[in-house]
Amino acid sequence: MIGDVLPAIEPVPGAGTAARGAGGPRAEAVIDLDAVRHNVAHLSGLASRSGAATMVVIKADGYGHGAPGVARAALSAGATRLGVATLDEALAVRAAGIDAPLLAWLHLPDEDFAAAVAAGVELSASSREHLAAVLAGARAAGRPVRLHLKADTGLNRGGCRPEEWPELLDDAAAAVAEGTAEVTAVWSHLARADEPGDPSIDAQAERLRAAAAQARARGFAPLLHLANSAATLTRPDLHLDVVRPGIAAYGLDPIAQPADSPLRPAMTVRGRIALVKTIPAGEGVSYGHEWVSAGPRTLALIPLGYADGVPRRMNNGGRMRVRVGGPGGTVRPVAGRVCMDQFVVDCGAPGELDVAVGDPVELFGTGAGGGPTAREWADEIGTIHYEIVTGMKGRVRRTVTGENA
Numbered sequence: 001m002i003g004d005v006l007p008a009i010e011p012v013p014g015a016g017t018a019a020r021g022a023g024g025p026r027a028e029a030v031i032d033l034d035a036v037r038h039n040v041a042h043l044s045g046l047a048s049r050s051g052a053a054t055m056v057v058i059k060a061d062g063y064g065h066g067a068p069g070v071a072r073a074a075l076s077a078g079a080t081r082l083g084v085a086t087l088d089e090a091l092a093v094r095a096a097g098i099d100a101p102l103l104a105w106l107h108l109p110d111e112d113f114a115a116a117v118a119a120g121v122e123l124s125a126s127s128r129e130h131l132a133a134v135l136a137g138a139r140a141a142g143r144p145v146r147l148h149l150k151a152d153t154g155l156n157r158g159g160c161r162p163e164e165w166p167e168l169l170d171d172a173a174a175a176v177a178e179g180t181a182e183v184t185a186v187w188s189h190l191a192r193a194d195e196p197g198d199p200s201i202d203a204q205a206e207r208l209r210a211a212a213a214q215a216r217a218r219g220f221a222p223l224l225h226l227a228n229s230a231a232t233l234t235r236p237d238l239h240l241d242v243v244r245p246g247i248a249a250y251g252l253d254p255i256a257q258p259a260d261s262p263l264r265p266a267m268t269v270r271g272r273i274a275l276v277k278t279i280p281a282g283e284g285v286s287y288g289h290e291w292v293s294a295g296p297r298t299l300a301l302i303p304l305g306y307a308d309g310v311p312r313r314m315n316n317g318g319r320m321r322v323r324v325g326g327p328g329g330t331v332r333p334v335a336g337r338v339c340m341d342q343f344v345v346d347c348g349a350p351g352e353l354d355v356a357v358g359d360p361v362e363l364f365g366t367g368a369g370g371g372p373t374a375r376e377w378a379d380e381i382g383t384i385h386y387e388i389v390t391g392m393k394g395r396v397r398r399t400v401t402g403e404n405a
């Protein structure tokens with residue numbers, strides 16, 4: 001269920017300042033809803049120039065940012081639709097009192113769709129089997145379901161293959177005639193939108209248009225949607241009727257994040273120094289003693305580890321950096337391995353840096369002033385920033401900031 005991984009907590013007055021001696025939780029993911037609003041306003045501005053509406057993707061608990069808060073921020077900034085993967089995620093959005101158009105797209109055919117239909121959740125179908133199950137839910141709920149028929153245009157993941165598409169449309173037409181369904185949209189998902197210019201992007205768009213033409217030939221008038229963040233940012237010609245950005249709403253560019261990016265990262269992860277000590281030269285630090293002090297060093301212990309979503313392999317290359325001392329602080333390297341609950345920061349020669357127990361340490365954030373970012377973490381361990389921000393867990397508390405947080 002939404003909210004299980006990082007339980008949302010009440011907004012903390014002044015959170016986000018992380019001033020020295022400010023106290024606060026030992027580890028927190030600070031979510032800046034003003035940044036979400038700013039990003040969604042940018043994305044929906046791009047979409048509206050193409051005449052498209054904006055569906056912000058808030059699956060996986062809003063990419064780890066807290067789905068209900070992100071949803072409200074997005075809807076106040078120009079989004080008119082929301083998208084999630086699962087029925088549970090959709091019902092949690094409804095339980096939070098959010099009644100905007102909401103699509104859920106990833107199901108097992110033996111799930112019970114009735115509650116979602118009753119809650120007005122729009123549902124995707126990728127096969128005749130899925131459609132039959134969704135329609136059974138609509139009959140049980142006693143109201144028609146709004147269908148988004150998903151075409152597999154080349155991702156070869158979800159979606160209906162072109163050979164089976166006519167039969168799926170026939171079943172949908174029968175359901176419409178029966179009063180069990182409306183065909184709201186025909187849609188698909190891109191495989192390589194983050195590689196602008198890749199020929200698969202146009203090929204997929206062409207196949208979606210062909211699938212839509214078949215739907216129109218049966219009398220449907222579906223909305224079309226295809227564009228994720230990358231295509232929303234780079235392919236206005238593929239905005240169609242609705243764009244479906246996720247990661248960019250959280251301020252992370254799926255392609256590259258230039259210094260003048262209009263996107264503002266919305267998640268900053270912080271810990272606080274639990275212990276400060278000085279060691280002599282030649283001492284190994286953390287498990288395996290991979291890092292050995294070249295001279296006397298001041299070390300700071302940060303009580304956050306891989307059980308909290310800091311990947312253990314983050315510091316394998318010894319390049320992990322954190323910012324010691326809050327927003328205006330100093331970027332310092334991590335010494336040795338990341339452990340389950342903790343890691344150690346090399347604060348330099350004794351006296352080089354003024355560090356004290358309780359001082360804030362930024363693990364990643366907006367990148368302002370050269371600070372560490374989720375992208376930097378991702379690049380370091382050969383993954384994507386999506387995995388970093390959705391991976392914060394364990395003892396990291398979520399603190400929500402921003403207007404109306």
Ligand SMILES: Cc1ncc(COP(=O)(O)O)c(C=O)c1O
Pocket residue numbers: 057105189227228229230244245246247248254
């Ligand atoms: C079907 C679908 N649409 C849109 C998105 C949003 O993608 P992105 O976060 O790259 O914008 C996702 C996320 O993976 C998705 O699964």
